[in-house]
Amino acid sequence: MIVFSLLCQRLIAAEMTLPTQLIGVAHAFLEERVQEYLVTSNTEGRHEIQINDLDPRLRLPLCDKELTAAQQGVGSPVGRLTVRVRCEGSAPWTVFVPAEVHLYRNVVVTTRPLLRNATVDYSNVALVERDVGRLTQGYLSDLDLVVGQTLKRQVIADQILAPSFLQAAEVVRKGDQVVISAGAGRFDVRMQGEALSSGAMGEQIRVKNLSSQRVVKARVTAPGLVEVVL
Incomplete structure:
Protein backbone atom coordinates (compact mmCIF):
# COMPACT_ATOMS: atom_id res chain seq x y z
CA MET A 1 0.00 0.00 0.00
CA VAL A 101 18.55 40.79 -5.27
CA HIS A 102 21.23 42.07 -2.89
CA LEU A 103 23.95 44.16 -4.54
CA TYR A 104 26.88 44.91 -2.25
CA ARG A 105 29.08 47.91 -3.08
CA ASN A 106 31.54 50.13 -1.23
CA VAL A 107 29.71 53.34 -0.32
CA VAL A 108 30.72 56.49 1.55
CA VAL A 109 29.80 56.52 5.26
CA THR A 110 30.75 58.84 8.10
CA THR A 111 33.23 57.63 10.70
CA ARG A 112 31.92 59.93 13.44
CA PRO A 113 28.97 62.28 14.13
CA LEU A 114 29.09 65.54 12.14
CA LEU A 115 27.15 68.77 12.56
CA ARG A 116 25.22 70.63 9.90
CA ASN A 117 27.51 72.79 7.70
CA ALA A 118 30.54 70.64 8.63
CA THR A 119 33.03 70.15 5.82
CA VAL A 120 33.63 66.56 4.75
CA ASP A 121 37.28 65.49 4.63
CA TYR A 122 39.17 62.22 4.44
CA SER A 123 39.37 61.97 8.25
CA ASN A 124 35.62 61.71 8.78
CA VAL A 125 34.46 59.44 5.96
CA ALA A 126 35.32 55.95 4.71
CA LEU A 127 34.23 53.37 2.15
CA VAL A 128 32.21 50.50 3.65
CA GLU A 129 30.36 47.66 1.91
CA ARG A 130 26.57 47.95 2.02
CA ASP A 131 23.56 46.46 0.23
CA VAL A 132 22.72 49.33 -2.14
CA GLY A 133 19.39 47.80 -3.11
CA ARG A 134 18.04 49.00 0.23
CA LEU A 135 19.39 52.56 -0.08
CA THR A 136 16.30 54.34 -1.33
CA GLN A 137 17.83 57.81 -0.83
CA GLY A 138 20.83 56.99 -3.01
CA TYR A 139 24.51 56.71 -2.17
CA LEU A 140 27.99 57.79 -3.24
CA SER A 141 30.88 55.46 -4.01
CA ASP A 142 33.78 57.88 -4.56
CA LEU A 143 35.47 59.66 -1.63
CA ASP A 144 36.97 62.28 -3.94
CA LEU A 145 33.48 63.45 -4.97
CA VAL A 146 32.47 63.94 -1.34
CA VAL A 147 35.53 65.51 0.27
CA GLY A 148 35.33 69.30 0.35
CA GLN A 149 31.54 69.44 0.35
CA THR A 150 29.47 70.56 3.33
CA LEU A 151 26.59 68.84 5.09
CA LYS A 152 23.04 70.13 4.81
CA ARG A 153 22.05 68.25 7.97
CA GLN A 154 23.51 66.70 11.09
CA VAL A 155 24.55 63.06 10.72
CA ILE A 156 25.48 60.23 13.05
CA ALA A 157 28.46 57.88 12.90
CA ASP A 158 28.22 55.17 10.23
CA GLN A 159 25.71 57.29 8.31
CA ILE A 160 25.51 56.53 4.59
CA LEU A 161 25.90 59.84 2.77
CA ALA A 162 23.20 60.34 0.17
CA PRO A 163 23.73 63.01 -2.52
CA SER A 164 20.88 65.05 -1.02
CA PHE A 165 22.85 65.39 2.25
CA LEU A 166 25.62 67.41 0.59
CA GLN A 167 26.20 70.73 -1.05
CA ALA A 168 29.27 72.26 -2.62
CA ALA A 169 31.34 74.25 -0.13
CA GLU A 170 31.25 78.02 -0.52
CA VAL A 171 34.65 79.32 -1.61
CA VAL A 172 33.48 82.93 -1.79
CA ARG A 173 31.36 84.47 0.96
CA LYS A 174 29.23 87.58 0.95
CA GLY A 175 31.42 90.60 1.79
CA ASP A 176 34.69 89.00 0.61
CA GLN A 177 37.10 91.05 -1.43
CA VAL A 178 37.52 89.32 -4.78
CA VAL A 179 39.37 89.76 -8.04
CA ILE A 180 37.07 90.18 -11.03
CA SER A 181 38.48 88.71 -14.22
CA ALA A 182 36.88 90.00 -17.42
CA GLY A 183 38.13 88.46 -20.62
CA ALA A 184 37.42 88.41 -24.34
CA GLY A 185 39.64 86.26 -26.49
CA ARG A 186 43.29 86.60 -25.46
CA PHE A 187 42.69 89.79 -23.44
CA ASP A 188 42.10 89.59 -19.70
CA VAL A 189 41.34 92.57 -17.49
CA ARG A 190 41.37 92.26 -13.70
CA MET A 191 39.86 94.59 -11.13
CA GLN A 192 38.96 94.62 -7.44
CA GLY A 193 35.45 93.76 -6.39
CA GLU A 194 33.23 92.85 -3.46
CA ALA A 195 31.06 89.73 -3.32
CA LEU A 196 27.42 90.63 -2.68
CA SER A 197 26.44 86.95 -2.29
CA SER A 198 28.13 83.68 -1.43
CA GLY A 199 28.91 80.93 -3.91
CA ALA A 200 30.61 77.61 -4.53
CA MET A 201 32.87 76.69 -7.42
CA GLY A 202 31.11 77.22 -10.74
CA GLU A 203 28.16 79.16 -9.29
CA GLN A 204 27.17 82.64 -10.39
CA ILE A 205 27.11 85.37 -7.76
CA ARG A 206 26.53 89.12 -7.66
CA VAL A 207 29.71 91.17 -7.45
CA LYS A 208 30.28 94.94 -7.18
CA ASN A 209 33.13 96.50 -9.15
CA LEU A 210 34.83 98.75 -6.58
CA SER A 211 36.10 101.11 -9.28
CA SER A 212 32.87 101.71 -11.20
CA GLN A 213 30.46 100.68 -8.40
CA ARG A 214 28.67 98.63 -11.05
CA VAL A 215 27.03 95.35 -9.95
CA VAL A 216 27.56 92.39 -12.27
CA LYS A 217 27.02 88.65 -12.27
CA ALA A 218 30.20 86.59 -12.23
CA ARG A 219 31.10 82.91 -12.02
CA VAL A 220 33.24 81.66 -9.12
CA THR A 221 36.40 80.08 -10.57
CA ALA A 222 38.60 79.86 -7.44
CA PRO A 223 38.69 81.15 -3.86
CA GLY A 224 38.73 84.94 -4.15
CA LEU A 225 38.44 84.90 -7.96
CA VAL A 226 35.35 85.40 -10.15
CA GLU A 227 34.99 85.66 -13.90
CA VAL A 228 32.80 87.82 -16.10
CA VAL A 229 32.51 86.70 -19.70
CA LEU A 230 32.34 89.66 -22.07
Missing part, protein backbone atom coordinates in the same frame (compact mmCIF):
# COMPACT_ATOMS: atom_id res chain seq x y z
CA ILE A 2 2.83 2.37 0.89
CA VAL A 3 4.66 1.48 -2.33
CA PHE A 4 1.50 2.16 -4.35
CA SER A 5 1.06 5.56 -2.65
CA LEU A 6 4.64 6.58 -3.40
CA LEU A 7 4.24 5.48 -6.99
CA CYS A 8 1.12 7.61 -7.35
CA GLN A 9 2.93 10.62 -5.93
CA ARG A 10 5.76 10.17 -8.42
CA LEU A 11 3.33 9.88 -11.32
CA ILE A 12 1.51 13.02 -10.23
CA ALA A 13 4.83 14.91 -9.83
CA ALA A 14 5.90 13.81 -13.31
CA GLU A 15 2.78 15.47 -14.72
CA MET A 16 3.15 18.68 -12.72
CA THR A 17 5.48 21.69 -12.71
CA LEU A 18 7.12 21.66 -9.30
CA PRO A 19 7.76 24.83 -7.21
CA THR A 20 11.47 24.04 -7.31
CA GLN A 21 11.37 24.31 -11.12
CA LEU A 22 9.75 27.75 -10.90
CA ILE A 23 12.41 28.89 -8.45
CA GLY A 24 15.15 27.58 -10.75
CA VAL A 25 13.76 29.45 -13.77
CA ALA A 26 13.41 32.69 -11.78
CA HIS A 27 16.92 32.38 -10.35
CA ALA A 28 18.51 31.75 -13.76
CA PHE A 29 16.63 34.70 -15.24
CA LEU A 30 17.72 37.06 -12.46
CA GLU A 31 21.34 35.92 -12.66
CA GLU A 32 21.43 36.82 -16.35
CA ARG A 33 19.66 40.15 -15.76
CA VAL A 34 22.03 41.15 -12.95
CA GLN A 35 25.14 40.29 -14.97
CA GLU A 36 23.82 42.35 -17.88
CA TYR A 37 22.99 45.27 -15.55
CA LEU A 38 26.48 45.29 -14.01
CA VAL A 39 28.11 45.37 -17.44
CA THR A 40 25.88 47.98 -19.08
CA SER A 41 25.90 50.32 -16.06
CA ASN A 42 29.64 49.83 -15.48
CA THR A 43 28.87 48.93 -11.87
CA GLU A 44 31.19 46.96 -9.61
CA GLY A 45 30.00 44.84 -6.71
CA ARG A 46 29.03 41.37 -5.59
CA HIS A 47 25.46 40.15 -5.60
CA GLU A 48 23.22 37.54 -4.01
CA ILE A 49 19.84 36.36 -5.27
CA GLN A 50 17.27 35.32 -2.68
CA ILE A 51 14.05 33.56 -3.64
CA ASN A 52 11.77 32.33 -0.89
CA ASP A 53 10.27 28.86 -1.06
CA LEU A 54 6.93 28.72 -2.84
CA ASP A 55 3.84 27.04 -1.45
CA PRO A 56 4.52 23.28 -1.79
CA ARG A 57 0.79 22.77 -2.40
CA LEU A 58 1.07 24.68 -5.67
CA ARG A 59 -0.16 22.43 -8.49
CA LEU A 60 0.48 23.47 -12.10
CA PRO A 61 0.22 21.29 -15.21
CA LEU A 62 3.48 20.23 -16.81
CA CYS A 63 4.22 22.76 -19.57
CA ASP A 64 4.73 21.37 -23.08
CA LYS A 65 6.91 24.38 -23.94
CA GLU A 66 9.96 25.91 -22.31
CA LEU A 67 9.03 28.21 -19.45
CA THR A 68 9.67 31.93 -19.97
CA ALA A 69 10.54 34.54 -17.35
CA ALA A 70 10.37 38.34 -17.19
CA GLN A 71 10.71 40.99 -14.52
CA GLN A 72 7.41 42.41 -13.41
CA GLY A 73 7.40 46.19 -13.86
CA VAL A 74 10.38 48.30 -14.83
CA GLY A 75 13.62 49.25 -13.16
CA SER A 76 16.97 47.72 -12.36
CA PRO A 77 17.13 44.08 -11.19
CA VAL A 78 18.21 45.13 -7.69
CA GLY A 79 16.20 45.12 -4.46
CA ARG A 80 12.76 43.58 -3.97
CA LEU A 81 11.13 42.53 -7.22
CA THR A 82 8.84 39.98 -8.82
CA VAL A 83 9.62 37.54 -11.61
CA ARG A 84 6.75 36.49 -13.87
CA VAL A 85 7.18 32.82 -14.87
CA ARG A 86 4.88 31.80 -17.69
CA CYS A 87 3.88 28.67 -19.58
CA GLU A 88 2.78 29.50 -23.11
CA GLY A 89 1.94 25.94 -24.04
CA SER A 90 -1.38 24.21 -24.72
CA ALA A 91 -2.48 24.73 -21.10
CA PRO A 92 -1.05 28.22 -20.33
CA TRP A 93 -0.54 29.55 -16.84
CA THR A 94 1.41 32.33 -15.08
CA VAL A 95 3.03 32.43 -11.64
CA PHE A 96 4.55 35.47 -9.91
CA VAL A 97 7.69 34.63 -7.96
CA PRO A 98 8.83 37.18 -5.33
CA ALA A 99 12.58 37.66 -5.03
CA GLU A 100 15.21 40.01 -3.68
Whole structure:
Protein backbone atom coordinates (compact mmCIF):
# COMPACT_ATOMS: atom_id res chain seq x y z
CA MET A 1 0.00 0.00 0.00
CA ILE A 2 2.83 2.37 0.89
CA VAL A 3 4.66 1.48 -2.33
CA PHE A 4 1.50 2.16 -4.35
CA SER A 5 1.06 5.56 -2.65
CA LEU A 6 4.64 6.58 -3.40
CA LEU A 7 4.24 5.48 -6.99
CA CYS A 8 1.12 7.61 -7.35
CA GLN A 9 2.93 10.62 -5.93
CA ARG A 10 5.76 10.17 -8.42
CA LEU A 11 3.33 9.88 -11.32
CA ILE A 12 1.51 13.02 -10.23
CA ALA A 13 4.83 14.91 -9.83
CA ALA A 14 5.90 13.81 -13.31
CA GLU A 15 2.78 15.47 -14.72
CA MET A 16 3.15 18.68 -12.72
CA THR A 17 5.48 21.69 -12.71
CA LEU A 18 7.12 21.66 -9.30
CA PRO A 19 7.76 24.83 -7.21
CA THR A 20 11.47 24.04 -7.31
CA GLN A 21 11.37 24.31 -11.12
CA LEU A 22 9.75 27.75 -10.90
CA ILE A 23 12.41 28.89 -8.45
CA GLY A 24 15.15 27.58 -10.75
CA VAL A 25 13.76 29.45 -13.77
CA ALA A 26 13.41 32.69 -11.78
CA HIS A 27 16.92 32.38 -10.35
CA ALA A 28 18.51 31.75 -13.76
CA PHE A 29 16.63 34.70 -15.24
CA LEU A 30 17.72 37.06 -12.46
CA GLU A 31 21.34 35.92 -12.66
CA GLU A 32 21.43 36.82 -16.35
CA ARG A 33 19.66 40.15 -15.76
CA VAL A 34 22.03 41.15 -12.95
CA GLN A 35 25.14 40.29 -14.97
CA GLU A 36 23.82 42.35 -17.88
CA TYR A 37 22.99 45.27 -15.55
CA LEU A 38 26.48 45.29 -14.01
CA VAL A 39 28.11 45.37 -17.44
CA THR A 40 25.88 47.98 -19.08
CA SER A 41 25.90 50.32 -16.06
CA ASN A 42 29.64 49.83 -15.48
CA THR A 43 28.87 48.93 -11.87
CA GLU A 44 31.19 46.96 -9.61
CA GLY A 45 30.00 44.84 -6.71
CA ARG A 46 29.03 41.37 -5.59
CA HIS A 47 25.46 40.15 -5.60
CA GLU A 48 23.22 37.54 -4.01
CA ILE A 49 19.84 36.36 -5.27
CA GLN A 50 17.27 35.32 -2.68
CA ILE A 51 14.05 33.56 -3.64
CA ASN A 52 11.77 32.33 -0.89
CA ASP A 53 10.27 28.86 -1.06
CA LEU A 54 6.93 28.72 -2.84
CA ASP A 55 3.84 27.04 -1.45
CA PRO A 56 4.52 23.28 -1.79
CA ARG A 57 0.79 22.77 -2.40
CA LEU A 58 1.07 24.68 -5.67
CA ARG A 59 -0.16 22.43 -8.49
CA LEU A 60 0.48 23.47 -12.10
CA PRO A 61 0.22 21.29 -15.21
CA LEU A 62 3.48 20.23 -16.81
CA CYS A 63 4.22 22.76 -19.57
CA ASP A 64 4.73 21.37 -23.08
CA LYS A 65 6.91 24.38 -23.94
CA GLU A 66 9.96 25.91 -22.31
CA LEU A 67 9.03 28.21 -19.45
CA THR A 68 9.67 31.93 -19.97
CA ALA A 69 10.54 34.54 -17.35
CA ALA A 70 10.37 38.34 -17.19
CA GLN A 71 10.71 40.99 -14.52
CA GLN A 72 7.41 42.41 -13.41
CA GLY A 73 7.40 46.19 -13.86
CA VAL A 74 10.38 48.30 -14.83
CA GLY A 75 13.62 49.25 -13.16
CA SER A 76 16.97 47.72 -12.36
CA PRO A 77 17.13 44.08 -11.19
CA VAL A 78 18.21 45.13 -7.69
CA GLY A 79 16.20 45.12 -4.46
CA ARG A 80 12.76 43.58 -3.97
CA LEU A 81 11.13 42.53 -7.22
CA THR A 82 8.84 39.98 -8.82
CA VAL A 83 9.62 37.54 -11.61
CA ARG A 84 6.75 36.49 -13.87
CA VAL A 85 7.18 32.82 -14.87
CA ARG A 86 4.88 31.80 -17.69
CA CYS A 87 3.88 28.67 -19.58
CA GLU A 88 2.78 29.50 -23.11
CA GLY A 89 1.94 25.94 -24.04
CA SER A 90 -1.38 24.21 -24.72
CA ALA A 91 -2.48 24.73 -21.10
CA PRO A 92 -1.05 28.22 -20.33
CA TRP A 93 -0.54 29.55 -16.84
CA THR A 94 1.41 32.33 -15.08
CA VAL A 95 3.03 32.43 -11.64
CA PHE A 96 4.55 35.47 -9.91
CA VAL A 97 7.69 34.63 -7.96
CA PRO A 98 8.83 37.18 -5.33
CA ALA A 99 12.58 37.66 -5.03
CA GLU A 100 15.21 40.01 -3.68
CA VAL A 101 18.55 40.79 -5.27
CA HIS A 102 21.23 42.07 -2.89
CA LEU A 103 23.95 44.16 -4.54
CA TYR A 104 26.88 44.91 -2.25
CA ARG A 105 29.08 47.91 -3.08
CA ASN A 106 31.54 50.13 -1.23
CA VAL A 107 29.71 53.34 -0.32
CA VAL A 108 30.72 56.49 1.55
CA VAL A 109 29.80 56.52 5.26
CA THR A 110 30.75 58.84 8.10
CA THR A 111 33.23 57.63 10.70
CA ARG A 112 31.92 59.93 13.44
CA PRO A 113 28.97 62.28 14.13
CA LEU A 114 29.09 65.54 12.14
CA LEU A 115 27.15 68.77 12.56
CA ARG A 116 25.22 70.63 9.90
CA ASN A 117 27.51 72.79 7.70
CA ALA A 118 30.54 70.64 8.63
CA THR A 119 33.03 70.15 5.82
CA VAL A 120 33.63 66.56 4.75
CA ASP A 121 37.28 65.49 4.63
CA TYR A 122 39.17 62.22 4.44
CA SER A 123 39.37 61.97 8.25
CA ASN A 124 35.62 61.71 8.78
CA VAL A 125 34.46 59.44 5.96
CA ALA A 126 35.32 55.95 4.71
CA LEU A 127 34.23 53.37 2.15
CA VAL A 128 32.21 50.50 3.65
CA GLU A 129 30.36 47.66 1.91
CA ARG A 130 26.57 47.95 2.02
CA ASP A 131 23.56 46.46 0.23
CA VAL A 132 22.72 49.33 -2.14
CA GLY A 133 19.39 47.80 -3.11
CA ARG A 134 18.04 49.00 0.23
CA LEU A 135 19.39 52.56 -0.08
CA THR A 136 16.30 54.34 -1.33
CA GLN A 137 17.83 57.81 -0.83
CA GLY A 138 20.83 56.99 -3.01
CA TYR A 139 24.51 56.71 -2.17
CA LEU A 140 27.99 57.79 -3.24
CA SER A 141 30.88 55.46 -4.01
CA ASP A 142 33.78 57.88 -4.56
CA LEU A 143 35.47 59.66 -1.63
CA ASP A 144 36.97 62.28 -3.94
CA LEU A 145 33.48 63.45 -4.97
CA VAL A 146 32.47 63.94 -1.34
CA VAL A 147 35.53 65.51 0.27
CA GLY A 148 35.33 69.30 0.35
CA GLN A 149 31.54 69.44 0.35
CA THR A 150 29.47 70.56 3.33
CA LEU A 151 26.59 68.84 5.09
CA LYS A 152 23.04 70.13 4.81
CA ARG A 153 22.05 68.25 7.97
CA GLN A 154 23.51 66.70 11.09
CA VAL A 155 24.55 63.06 10.72
CA ILE A 156 25.48 60.23 13.05
CA ALA A 157 28.46 57.88 12.90
CA ASP A 158 28.22 55.17 10.23
CA GLN A 159 25.71 57.29 8.31
CA ILE A 160 25.51 56.53 4.59
CA LEU A 161 25.90 59.84 2.77
CA ALA A 162 23.20 60.34 0.17
CA PRO A 163 23.73 63.01 -2.52
CA SER A 164 20.88 65.05 -1.02
CA PHE A 165 22.85 65.39 2.25
CA LEU A 166 25.62 67.41 0.59
CA GLN A 167 26.20 70.73 -1.05
CA ALA A 168 29.27 72.26 -2.62
CA ALA A 169 31.34 74.25 -0.13
CA GLU A 170 31.25 78.02 -0.52
CA VAL A 171 34.65 79.32 -1.61
CA VAL A 172 33.48 82.93 -1.79
CA ARG A 173 31.36 84.47 0.96
CA LYS A 174 29.23 87.58 0.95
CA GLY A 175 31.42 90.60 1.79
CA ASP A 176 34.69 89.00 0.61
CA GLN A 177 37.10 91.05 -1.43
CA VAL A 178 37.52 89.32 -4.78
CA VAL A 179 39.37 89.76 -8.04
CA ILE A 180 37.07 90.18 -11.03
CA SER A 181 38.48 88.71 -14.22
CA ALA A 182 36.88 90.00 -17.42
CA GLY A 183 38.13 88.46 -20.62
CA ALA A 184 37.42 88.41 -24.34
CA GLY A 185 39.64 86.26 -26.49
CA ARG A 186 43.29 86.60 -25.46
CA PHE A 187 42.69 89.79 -23.44
CA ASP A 188 42.10 89.59 -19.70
CA VAL A 189 41.34 92.57 -17.49
CA ARG A 190 41.37 92.26 -13.70
CA MET A 191 39.86 94.59 -11.13
CA GLN A 192 38.96 94.62 -7.44
CA GLY A 193 35.45 93.76 -6.39
CA GLU A 194 33.23 92.85 -3.46
CA ALA A 195 31.06 89.73 -3.32
CA LEU A 196 27.42 90.63 -2.68
CA SER A 197 26.44 86.95 -2.29
CA SER A 198 28.13 83.68 -1.43
CA GLY A 199 28.91 80.93 -3.91
CA ALA A 200 30.61 77.61 -4.53
CA MET A 201 32.87 76.69 -7.42
CA GLY A 202 31.11 77.22 -10.74
CA GLU A 203 28.16 79.16 -9.29
CA GLN A 204 27.17 82.64 -10.39
CA ILE A 205 27.11 85.37 -7.76
CA ARG A 206 26.53 89.12 -7.66
CA VAL A 207 29.71 91.17 -7.45
CA LYS A 208 30.28 94.94 -7.18
CA ASN A 209 33.13 96.50 -9.15
CA LEU A 210 34.83 98.75 -6.58
CA SER A 211 36.10 101.11 -9.28
CA SER A 212 32.87 101.71 -11.20
CA GLN A 213 30.46 100.68 -8.40
CA ARG A 214 28.67 98.63 -11.05
CA VAL A 215 27.03 95.35 -9.95
CA VAL A 216 27.56 92.39 -12.27
CA LYS A 217 27.02 88.65 -12.27
CA ALA A 218 30.20 86.59 -12.23
CA ARG A 219 31.10 82.91 -12.02
CA VAL A 220 33.24 81.66 -9.12
CA THR A 221 36.40 80.08 -10.57
CA ALA A 222 38.60 79.86 -7.44
CA PRO A 223 38.69 81.15 -3.86
CA GLY A 224 38.73 84.94 -4.15
CA LEU A 225 38.44 84.90 -7.96
CA VAL A 226 35.35 85.40 -10.15
CA GLU A 227 34.99 85.66 -13.90
CA VAL A 228 32.80 87.82 -16.10
CA VAL A 229 32.51 86.70 -19.70
CA LEU A 230 32.34 89.66 -22.07
